[in-house]
Amino acid sequence: MTVAPERRSGAGPRLIRELNERLILTEVRRRAPVSRPELGRATGLSKPTVAQALANLERDGLIRQAGHRSGVAGPAAVLLEPNPSAGHVLALDVGRQFIRGAITDLTGRRVAVHKHKVAARTGIQRADEVIRLGTTLAASADIDLGDITQTVIGSPGVLESHRDAITLSPGLPGWERPEVLERLRAAFTDSLVIENDVDAAALAEQAHGHGRDVDSFAFLSIGTGIGMGLVLGGRLHRGAHGAAGEIAFLPISDASGTDDRDARKRGAMEAAASAAGIVRSARRRGLQGRLSARGVFAAAAAGDDTAAAVVSEEAQLVAGAIASIVAVVDPELVVLGGGIGQAVGFSAAVERALRAMSRIVPDVRVSLLGDDSVVDGCLAEGIDIAWDRLLQQSAG
Numbered sequence: 447m448t449v450a451p452e453r454r455s456g457a458g459p460r461l462i463r464e465l466n467e468r469l470i471l472t473e474v475r476r477r478a479p480v481s482r483p484e485l486g487r488a489t490g491l492s493k494p495t496v497a498q499a500l501a502n503l504e505r506d507g508l509i510r511q512a513g514h515r516s517g518v519a520g521p522a523a524v525l526l527e528p529n530p531s532a533g534h535v536l537a538l539d540v541g542r543q544f545i546r547g548a549i550t551d552l553t554g555r556r557v558a559v560h561k562h563k564v565a566a567r568t569g570i571q572r573a574d575e576v577i578r579l580g581t582t583l584a585a586s587a588d589i590d591l592g593d594i595t596q597t598v599i600g601s602p603g604v605l606e607s608h609r610d611a612i613t614l615s616p617g618l619p620g621w622e623r624p625e626v627l628e629r630l631r632a633a634f635t636d637s638l639v640i641e642n643d644v645d646a647a648a649l650a651e652q653a654h655g656h657g658r659d660v661d662s663f664a665f666l667s668i669g670t671g672i673g674m675g676l677v678l679g680g681r682l683h684r685g686a687h688g689a690a691g692e693i694a695f696l697p698i699s700d701a702s703g704t705d706d707r708d709a710r711k712r713g714a715m716e717a718a719a720s721a722a723g724i725v726r727s728a729r730r731r732g733l734q735g736r737l738s739a740r741g742v743f744a745a746a747a748a749g750d751d752t753a754a755a756v757v758s759e760e761a762q763l764v765a766g767a768i769a770s771i772v773a774v775v776d777p778e779l780v781v782l783g784g785g786i787g788q789a790v791g792f793s794a795a796v797e798r799a800l801r802a803m804s805r806i807v808p809d810v811r812v813s814l815l816g817d818d819s820v821v822d823g824c825l826a827e828g829i830d831i832a833w834d835r836l837l838q839q840s841a842g
Contacts, residue, residue: 463502464841466491470499471508471528471837479512479525500526506840508532508833528553533595533832536583536634537824538576539643540601542617542670545572547579548821549587552595552832558586569620570629577633596832597634598824600646602671604688612640614692616711617671639831644691645682646823647815648675651781652682653826656811660778664771665813666693668764669784672716678775693767701763702756703727719763721786727756743789757795760786765799772806783813 473488474480480488486496503509510529514522530551539546546561560583566572576599584591603615603622611624620626631638641649648665651657657665657677665675674691676683683690694713698704703723704714717723721739728742731752745753764787768780782793797810815822 460841463499464837466495467499467503467841468837470496471503471833474503474509474526475528475833478527479515480527481515481523481525483523485526502840506836508836508840528833530555532836534587534589534593535825535828535832536580536591536594536597537821537828538580538597538599539646539818539820539824540572540576540599540618540621541643541820544817545575545579546818546821547583548818548825549583549589549594550825550829552829554825554829557589558583560586567619569618569623569626572618572621573626573629576630580634591633592635594634594637595835596639596828597637598639598641598646598828598831599630599634600641600643600820600824602643602673604642604692605640606688614689614694637835639828641824641827642673642675642684642688642691643820644673645675645684646821646827647783647813647819648677648823649682649826650815650819650823651675651783651813652677652680654822655813655815656779656781662775662777663779663781664768664775664777664808665781665783666764666768666787667784668719668782668787670721671712672720672784674767674771676771676775676777678777693771696767696770698763698766701727701759702730703759715763715767719760719767724756724760724786727759728753731756739786740789743786743792747790757792758799761792761795761799764796765803768796768800768808768810769804772804772808776806777808779809779811781811781813783815783819788812 469489470485473485482496507529509526512525512527515525530553532552534549534551536549544561544563548556549558550556566575581591601612602617603612606613610627612622615621644667647667651665657663661680662678667673672694674693676691694716696715698714698718701718703726704718708717724739724742725737728737733752742753742756746757793810793812801807
């Protein structure tokens with residue numbers, strides 16, 4: 447069948463063509479290498495409609511032939527695949543300590559990867575470091591920065607559209623100044639998209655991790671900061687103001703790692719349950735020396751009762767946040783990421799605490815993705831946006 451004609455849907459020929467080509471390209475990306483008959487069966491479109499859509503997509507350089515299928519009765523079927531050279535995507539992850547980045551073609555094959563330790567002390571300096579990394583990656587891939595189809599930057603905080611600035615990112619000094627985005631947009635042009643870093647990690651989990659098998663899940667990142675990415679019905683949920691998942695600001699006030707000044711700056715939950723809160727809790731309980739969250743967890747695993755009490759309280763805090771999420775959106779799965787979230791044995795402690803406080807307990811798993819999860823998520827989002835832009839250009 448074909449898309450409903452204009453007299454029934456109100457859609458003109460141009461829109462019908464674009465919808466058909468979008469549907470065909472989606473199936474080519476999903477099933478490649480794939481034949482015309484297979485595309486017809488997958489989409490329900492007629493043979494002439496499939497043939498016309500494929501001819502247009504091939505003419506515009508969005509798909510290409512990928513050989514023939516042999517070993518079957520009748521003529522060998524021509525196989526089709528996305529054209530990887532149709533464009534490139536640049537992904538950049540702006541962290542407190544490192545800036546990471548990668549460039550891929552439109553099939554996701556990486557053509558350049560790099561990271562470096564942050565030296566910047568101001569937001570403008572950090573923006574300049576991001577731009578230099580993007581330029582370095584483009585040069586490594588033998589691509590002009592202006593020829594990148596889509597750029598996605600994963601950043602702490604939320605993009606406040608009415609003043610075009612990033613907010614809720616106190617861990618990056620000066621990053622919320624409007625001049626930061628002005629500088630980034632000047633370098634990366636209109637192709638730039640700013641994505642919350644934990645939301646990007648959730649997209650990576652959806653594309654490559656435990657989230658592949660469910661429609662709804664929450665990704666909790668717990669480390670030097672705390673955040674959540676929420677996927678509902680297969681789509682990332684950002685909320686009316688882009689702030690869905692900013693659980694750093696949950697009103698947690700009675701934990702031993704809480705610090706009022708830090709809570710005002712970073713949010714009560716983050717102040718109490720991030721790495722800094724764990725260290726404060728350990729000191730207040732009597733642990734001494736050069737402490738780190740990693741060291742506290744190691745001491746707990748080695749049998750130190752005081753450190754174990756700190757870890758237990760951390761599990762209670764995280765379980766409380768999950769219980770709040772469950773009561774509102776009831777996700778099928780919760781994935782724990784970040785240095786603390788992925789610590790050995792922590793997920794089991796969180797699940798035990800959660801069972802003690804909630805009658806509804808989702809599956810709790812540890813993310814298998816590594817330090818590049820934000821880059822991975824930005825690439826996944828950027829590839830989808832890039833194909834959409836190219837289709838619109840083709841239809842225009």
